[in-house]
Amino acid sequence: NSKVIQTPRYLVKGQGQKAKMRCIPEKGHPVVFWYQQNKNNEFKFLINFQNQEVLQQIDMTEKRFSAECPSNSPCSLEIQSSEAGDSALYLCASRTGWDNQAPLFGEGTRLSVL
Amino acid sequence: GDQVEQSPSALSLHEGTGSALRCNFTTTMRAVQWFRKNSRGSLINLFYLASGTKENGRLKSAFDSKERYSTLHIRDAQLEDSGTYFCAALDRGSALGRLHFGAGTQLIVIP
Numbered sequence: 001n002s003k004v005i006q007t008p009r010y011l012v013k014g015q016g017q018k019a020k021m022r023c024i025p026e027k028g029h030p031v032v033f034w035y036q037q038n039k040n041n042e043f044k045f046l047i048n049f050q051n052q053e054v055l056q057q058i059d060m061t062e063k064r065f066s067a068e069c070p071s072n073s074p075c076s077l078e079i080q081s082s083e084a085g086d087s088a089l090y091l092c093a094s095r096t097g098w099d100n101q102a103p104l105f106g107e108g109t110r111l112s113v114l
Numbered sequence: 115g116d117q118v119e120q121s122p123s124a125l126s127l128h129e130g131t132g133s134a135l136r137c138n139f140t141t142t143m144r145a146v147q148w149f150r151k152n153s154r155g156s157l158i159n160l161f162y163l164a165s166g167t168k169e170n171g172r173l174k175s176a177f178d179s180k181e182r183y184s185t186l187h188i189r190d191a192q193l194e195d196s197g198t199y200f201c202a203a204l205d206r207g208s209a210l211g212r213l214h215f216g217a218g219t220q221l222i223v224i225p
Contacts, residue, residue, distance in 0.1 A: 033212065041151075041198060043215035056212065089155055095211055099144050099204065102162030103211065108155060 003027075006092050006106035007074075013082045013113050020078040021109040025069075025094030032069050033103065034061075034077050037089040046090075049075065050097070082113040117141055120201055120216025127223050132172075132189035135219045137201035139182040144204040146177045146184040147213065151198040160186070160199075191223045 005024040013019045025032050034046040047057035049069040061067065069075035079086055089110050095103040119138045127133055137146065145164040149157040161168050161175040163184070168175050172191075177184040184201055198220050202213040 031211065035213075035215075041200075041218045043200075043202075043213075045212055048212060091157065093213075097211070099211070100164055102147055102159060103213065105149075105157045105159070108157075110155065 004092055004094050004104045004106035006090075006109050008109060009107065011109055011111045013111065015082055015084060015113055017082050018078055018080060019082045019086070019111055019113070020076060021090055021111070022074040022076050023092030023094075023106055024074045025092070026104050029094035029096055029104070031055075031095050031097050032075050033093045033095075034067065035091045035093065037091060037108070039088070043091075046077070079111075082111075084113050087111055087113045117143075117205065117214045118201065118203055118216045120219060122219060123217065124220045125222070127188070127191040127195075127221065129192060129223055129225055130190055132187065132191060134188070135186040135199055135201070135221075137184045137203070137216050139184075139203055142179055142182065142206050143214075144179070144206050144211075146175075146201055146203045148175055148184075148186050149200045149202065151200065151218075153197075157200070188221075191221075193223050193225065196221055196223045 003026040033048040036044045046061045048055045066078045089108045091108045092106045093103040117140045147162045148160040163177040174187040198218045200218050201216040204211045
């Protein structure tokens with residue numbers, strides 16, 4: 001059973017709509033990542049956090065997404081205006097930050113933009 | 115990803131046989147993780163190694179940071195091993211462990 005909880009499991013939006021997904025990281029994991037996996041199985045790093053602070057994000061995320069990891073609340077990733085090309089599996093992962101410990105992945109949110 | 119080259123892209127095995135998947139890295143990585151994608155599209159963690167080898171049942175993985183590669187060996191393949199396998203590696207230069215993924219290996223086990 002995954003210890004990183006992602007909701008919703010599936011999300012269907014129209015173009016131009018907002019699309020929000022959430023992630024509860026494993027307890028005690030201060031580092032959270034979001035990745036996008038497209039239909040060709042290609043992974044794209046989107047953003048990562050340490051506690052509530054953004055460490056790195058790609059251009060696309062900065063321009064089109066809103067993301068946060070507030071204390072005592074789930075992390076969230078929201079596309080402000082969905083496009084067809086955003087249809088993908090969005091994966092959240094958390095880790096301790098120590099190299100000898102594996103990141104844990106959630107089951108993902110599958111977004112379909114119609 | 116451009117830092118991880120995974121091969122082969124596709125592999126067919128007869129039940130009971132074995133083979134190896136490989137990931138070559140263009141730079142020195144800190145650790146490697148191997149996954150299998152299940153029928154629901156979720157990533158199932160198989161191994162995580164910062165060095166050396168690990169074994170679990172019919173699967174065995176090795177990671178050589180200096181030589182810049184990792185392998186996943188499957189022996190006595192079973193039908194349920196069919197699926198897509200990914201490696202992902204931690205870049206030495208990245209902040210707190212951003213993973214670079216391989217393109218995946220689609221494994222089909224034939225009766």
